[in-house]
Amino acid sequence: MAKIFSGVQPTSIPHLGNYLGAMRNFVTLQDGNECIYCIVDEHAITLPQDPGEIQRNIRNLAALYLAMGIDPKRSILFIQSEVPCHAQLGWIMQCVSYMGELERMTQFKDKSKGKTSVPAGLLTYPPLMAADILLYNTELVPVGADQKQHLELTRNLAERFNNKYGDVFVIPEPYIPPVGARIMSLAEPEKKMSKSDTNRKATIFTLDSEKDIIKKIKGATTDDEAEIRYDREKKPGISNLLDIFSICSGRSVEELVNAYQGKGYGEFKTDVAEAVSGTLRPIRERYNNLIESSELDEVLDEGAERAYDIAQQTLKKAEKALGIGRIS
Ligand code: TYM
Numbered sequence: 001m002a003k004i005f006s007g008v009q010p011t012s013i014p015h016l017g018n019y020l021g022a023m024r025n026f027v028t029l030q031d032g033n034e035c036i037y038c039i040v041d042e043h044a045i046t047l048p049q050d051p052g053e054i055q056r057n058i059r060n061l062a063a064l065y066l067a068m069g070i071d072p073k074r075s076i077l078f079i080q081s082e083v084p085c086h087a088q089l090g091w092i093m094q095c096v097s098y099m100g101e102l103e104r105m106t107q108f109k110d111k112s113k114g115k116t117s118v119p120a121g122l123l124t125y126p127p128l129m130a131a132d133i134l135l136y137n138t139e140l141v142p143v144g145a146d147q148k149q150h151l152e153l154t155r156n157l158a159e160r161f162n163n164k165y166g167d168v169f170v171i172p173e174p175y176i177p178p179v180g181a182r183i184m185s186l187a188e189p190e191k192k193m194s195k196s197d198t199n200r201k202a203t204i205f206t207l208d209s210e211k212d213i214i215k216k217i218k219g220a221t222t223d224d225e226a227e228i229r230y231d232r233e234k235k236p237g238i239s240n241l242l243d244i245f246s247i248c249s250g251r252s253v254e255e256l257v258n259a260y261q262g263k264g265y266g267e268f269k270t271d272v273a274e275a276v277s278g279t280l281r282p283i284r285e286r287y288n289n290l291i292e293s294s295e296l297d298e299v300l301d302e303g304a305e306r307a308y309d310i311a312q313q314t315l316k317k318a319e320k321a322l323g324i325g326r327i328s
Pocket of ligand 1: 005008
């Protein structure tokens with residue numbers, strides 16, 4: 001039994017990369033573990049958001065978590081900004097962080113590139129993420145490959161704090177799946193699939209219609225050969241589709257490569273599209289039943305209460321170790 005924590009930003013509807021790289025593991029990890037999952041709305045505002053849109057996205061994400069299979073009887077589901085300990089420990093973790101290490105984060109470099117005014121929150125994003133994880137004595141953090149560096153920083157910050165002020169934090173491990181940890185853009189398969197991609201053909205969102213899923217997969221960029229084989233460097237498009245197909249069909253990449261020997265890309269793409277539609281269809285149906293229900297608010301209310309009970313204990317320990325406030 002391990003303590004699990006992870007989060008997703010409510011910056012849009014989660015895409016296929018979010019689901020295959022992280023969220024589907026949130027569901028399977030519920031068996032035999034203590035899981036806490038978060039809608040990280042404070043992380044979302046590190047870049048400007050439209051207030052109405054973020055409100056809708058928070059609700060959509062809550063419904064999607066449940067539609068994907070998060071069971072509120074077994075797991076805690078809550079909104080980050082509803083548990084103030086995150087911002088409080090986030091500040092403490094900022095004070096433990098060095099500017100240089102934050103400036104070296106790839107995500108910070110990517111998101112601040114070319115901007116004349118960079119929000120300070122973009123730089124201090126990782127200490128807040130560290131706080132999210134450390135508040136719950138987390139042992140394992142299921143994430144996609146792009147979060148590996150943030151996880152390493154979290155471990156460093158926790159160790160630095162423990163060495164200086166005493167053993168307060170559990171040191172967490174990342175849980176990065178062997179297949180699906182880096183789902184690539186359908187249009188430019190050298191780039192990862194991303195919520196902020198302006199090319200509508202690049203990203204499959206988990207609530208896309210069947211028609212759109214088929215259109216996007218059929219239009220996916222591949223190569224000039226006519227051979228289905230796995231080679232991330234030379235055949236990034238086909239390899240990405242093989243990863244997606246493998247997870248959505250439950251068949252190994254090797255098995256698929258053998259099964260599609262001598263077959264054309266057209267037939268292959270039709271079958272990939274069918275597998276993806278089949279995976280997302282039940283999620284979309286459950287989402288439609290949940291989105292207007294009051295169940296969602298009950299789950300989030302209870303989740304925030306249960307999360308707070310755990311988080312405030314860790315926060316108190318950290319404050320006491322630092323000697324801040326009037327703690328005897
Ligand atoms: P976010 O919201 O960008 O993404 C949510 C999860 O999806 C994974 N992911 C991908 N996996 C495979 N292929 C892709 N193309 C792809 N794109 C995204 C991400 O790795 C992530 O696991 N910083 C986090 C949110 C966060 C968090 C946390 C995560 C805040 N606090 C504490 C874990 C623990 C993020 O931006 O995720």
